[in-house]
Amino acid sequence: MKRSVWILVMAAGYSRRMGSCKLLLPVGEETMLRSVVKKTMLTRADGVVVVVNAEFSYLISEIRDLSVTILSNNFSNLGMSSSLRLGIEHLSQIGADGAIVLLADQPEIDPSVIDQVICRYEHTGAPIVQAVYEGKPGHPVLFSKTLFGEFQGIAGDQGGREILRKYAEKREVVCISRPEPEDIDTFEDYQRVIGKGGCRN
Numbered sequence: 001m002k003r004s005v006w007i008l009v010m011a012a013g014y015s016r017r018m019g020s021c022k023l024l025l026p027v028g029e030e031t032m033l034r035s036v037v038k039k040t041m042l043t044r045a046d047g048v049v050v051v052v053n054a055e056f057s058y059l060i061s062e063i064r065d066l067s068v069t070i071l072s073n074n075f076s077n078l079g080m081s082s083s084l085r086l087g088i089e090h091l092s093q094i095g096a097d098g099a100i101v102l103l104a105d106q107p108e109i110d111p112s113v114i115d116q117v118i119c120r121y122e123h124t125g126a127p128i129v130q131a132v133y134e135g136k137p138g139h140p141v142l143f144s145k146t147l148f149g150e151f152q153g154i155a156g157d158q159g160g161r162e163i164l165r166k167y168a169e170k171r172e173v174v175c176i177s178r179p180e181p182e183d184i185d186t187f188e189d190y191q192r193v194i195g196k197g198g199c200r201n
Contacts, residue, residue: 003097003125005118005142007040008087009068010159011104012053012076021056022184027107027194032184034062036104041066042111044118045100049090051083079157088143088151100142101160108181108193109139116174117142126172128164133180137164137173 011033015022023033030038033050040048048068052059053076060070071090075082084101091099098121102109113131121129121142129142141160143151150163164171184190 003122004046004095005098005100005121006091006094006096007043007045007048007100007102007114007140008084008091009037009040009048009050009102009104010080010083010087011059012051012073012083013080013105014053014076018184018186018190021059022190023059023104024062025184025190031062032107033059033104034066035107036102036109037063037066037068039109039111040102040114041068043114045114046096049087050104051087079155080159081151081154081156084154084159085151088148092145092148096145098142098144099148100140102140103183105184106139106181107184108196110181113174113176114140116176120172120174124172126170127167128171130164130171130173131176131180132173133176133178136180138180 011023024031027035037050049071050063050068051071051073054072054074071086073083073086088099117129117131117140127144127147130137131140147163154162182193184193
């Protein structure tokens with residue numbers, strides 16, 4: 001069954017451990033943010049929403065020319081939950097059936113894995129579908145619209161973890177036989193990931 005599924009890219013953090021805006025670091029010939037967003041556009045998702053930190057408005061210029069919806073979060077200081085609530089509220093308003101949550105600091109993300117998650121949701125209608133890498137749960141995570149209301153109760157940097165725990169028994173998984181894409185939090189993380197050569201444009 002075809003359902004309207006949108007990708008929600010979380011790009012509103014402060015890069016505190018990096019010391020500068022990590023989303024502007026080069027990945028191939030583009031910035032990390034642009035590289036990740038362009039990968040999402042290669043999937044079968046119906047659309048892409050990118051939530052950026054209002055304090056870093058220059059990030060908008062990195063992706064303004066792409067066919068994505070950009071939301072500016074004025075409350076990024078309240079943690080990832082504020083960005084999730086903003087994004088989910090927008091998707092509720094446009095009538096999306098599902099939201100795939102992705103992190104903008106995972107340049108190794110594979111568009112084919114995103115498509116596998118979407119396909120599993122279309123076939124099962126499960127409230128949650130999550131990619132699991134060699135037994136380790138990771139991103140992307142798809143939340144059905146039946147759970148959109150749950151996001152109003154999250155706070156701080158917990159993201160969707162509490163919702164995942166609450167509905168764990170109803171979760172469908174997509175098993176991926178390779179390591180999970182790394183989060184880039186420090187410059188050492190960045191050097192290691194780029195050195196692997198797995199996130200070229």
